[in-house]
Amino acid sequence: MSHGDGRICLVCSCEDTMPLDGKALARGCARGGAELRTAEQLCRAQLDRFLSALGEGRPVTVACTQEAPLFTQEAEAAAAEVPLTFVNIREHAGWAKEARQAGPKMAALLAAAAVPAEATPLVPLKSEGVTLVLGRDEAAIATAERLKDKLDLTVLLTGTEPVTPPRSAEFPILRGRARSATGWLGNFEVVVDGYAAPSPSSRAEYRWGSARDGARSRCDIILDLTGGTPLFPTAELRQGYLRADPADAAAVERAISRAADLVGEFDKPRFVNFEAGLCAHSRNRRTGCTRCLDLCPTGAITPGKDSVQIAAEICAGCGACAAVCPTGAATYALPPPATTLNRLRALLLAYAEAGGRDPVLLLHDDAHGEPLLDALARHGDGLPARVLPLKVNEVSQLDLATLSAAFAWGAAGLRVLMPAHRKHGTEGIFRNLDYVGAALDGLGLAASPPRATAIETDDPFALGEALTPALSLRAGWKPDSFLPLGAPREVLRNALRGLHAAAGSAAPQVVPMPEKAPFGQAHVATQGCTLCLACTMVCPTGAFSANPEKPQLRFLEDACVQCGLCAATCPEKVITLHPRLNFADTATQPVVVKEEEPFLCTGCGKPFGTRSSIERVKAKLIAGGHWMFTDPKRLAVLEMCEDCRVAAVTAGGVDPYAGPARPAVRTTEDYLTGADKADQE
Known part of the structure; x- marks a missing residue:
């Protein structure tokens, strides 16, 4: 209750079935300027105390969750507009063997409950009832018959056994096998192989027309009665995808009931907030962090260009992505991190202030x-x-x-x-x-x-x-x-x-950490580093940075999230990751990893590049015997800045498209003459 909102805390002993430590409770409540009021039967004989507190216009916290519906109803009847929260201190503290020592805990629970919660953002979903029923035989058709008045149905039969046509074709009945499916409630797309329509003259059993693969079906709901492999990972978490074993009559009944209710407009919580600019998944087609991709059970997270993409419509709210995201790109939204942390802080600090240890x-x-x-x-x-x-x-x-x-x-x-x-x-x-x-x-x-x-x-x-x-x-x-x-x-x-x-x-100043820990050092083997600075261009947190004034590579360990983009991008492969905690002051300041004096243009003296990189390029060209640089004058062009290089190439008449010099044309007589001269010698 550190918010100091002057709230009233109503604490009931529940007909004296739990002891109340008034002093401990008062100390905990006083921390946030709250007023403690006690009762023995607040929900019945002393309900007037609750109504009186509502009339004071201050926020009210009631230490009872069992009767929360009653208190809420009374508040609505009284047209009270004050913030009303509930907290369970009976089952969590009062009904316990150590209840007489639980005063500080009760104060802590009251303090945590006083932290306001932010509104949860919602994701809209819309279903018009277009339903694809997947089944093997007449059971799928019978199920569709029961839903035909509520849903827009199509039946896709996947079995090979004969199926007798119904007397009336009130909905399409097709044949095929669902190869894959994507989407969510109101927006499914199913790819069907072996897609075939029945002959209208089918008599005792369906006769199917020519089949084709790759047919696509869009629908709002999928009712899967095949009993086979589900179309989605963790299928029970995919809203709009209903699956039941056709041999389990009770499961089929539950699926039918749920399908009938999935028509209209719905809202689901947006469980995760995502900022793509903070994501360390990839840069320049190089893959770095994959922590969330590795853990998401529903397939709601997919790779994007420079970041992952999270489909809020598919997300089931486990929060694993937010739990392991090293940069804060993905954060949980039910409630946001700030709310959870403030409640946690209020809980622990109020417990200590009330005398708990x-x-x-x-x-x-x-x-x-x-x-x-x-x-x-x-x-x-x-x-x-x-x-x-x-x-x-x-x-x-x-x-x-x-x-x-x-x-x-x-x-x-x-x-x-x-x-x-x-x-x-x-x-x-x-x-x-x-x-x-x-x-x-x-x-x-x-x-x-x-x-x-x-x-x-x-x-x-x-x-x-x-x-x-x-x-x-x-x-x-x-x-x-x-x-x-x-x-x-x-x-x-x-x-x-x-x-x-x-x-x-x-x-210790340095503590080793397990693999994939989101903090540590990116070690650079400086002997092989050419200061190309590719690592600085892909680092999502700015842990690697360059000096605009001179060839210099700097590293800020406190900002490193061990995403691995630098190691994946480095052309010399001289960067390795070392997960650790570094509490030294150097971890909070950029440290120079490598620096060199800039190479000076031999034409005008302008600084450009580094001496090691220029020498390395020259050595590779000489070793490779490139025809353009067999002449020392042409090799010297590499030691010039971009302006002087253009001038030198133009003045020297170098044609980069010319290729090496052509050998002189030799005739048969030239070869014979050369052979005669060789014999004479």
């Missing part, structure tokens, strides 16, 4: 995490008082900046709650947990059990056991309180510097 952050989602926390509170010992839960849309969205900032702001441990069977797109979060663990280990801040790890379980009691071991901050570890300003990369830098300071004076 050694917090362990538990990051979870709504679909999987909330039911487990609820079950643990109702049927088990609940969460330990030091465990601070923070809900995110998808745990796979968590980037390195968020994880690092949690430790910089005072978390003694961090746990990511995930299903026992991993969902699609989770590789990125495990990669980031490894990076954070490597950084803490290298700085001497590691602990046992590990400070950053995932809990993969569907059992609430197993979750409780996994959270039982305590973790503590190392002696002398003072949490930072920096504001999460700027891009995620800036927040990451501040967090890592805070951790380096917490590690003390004995902390």
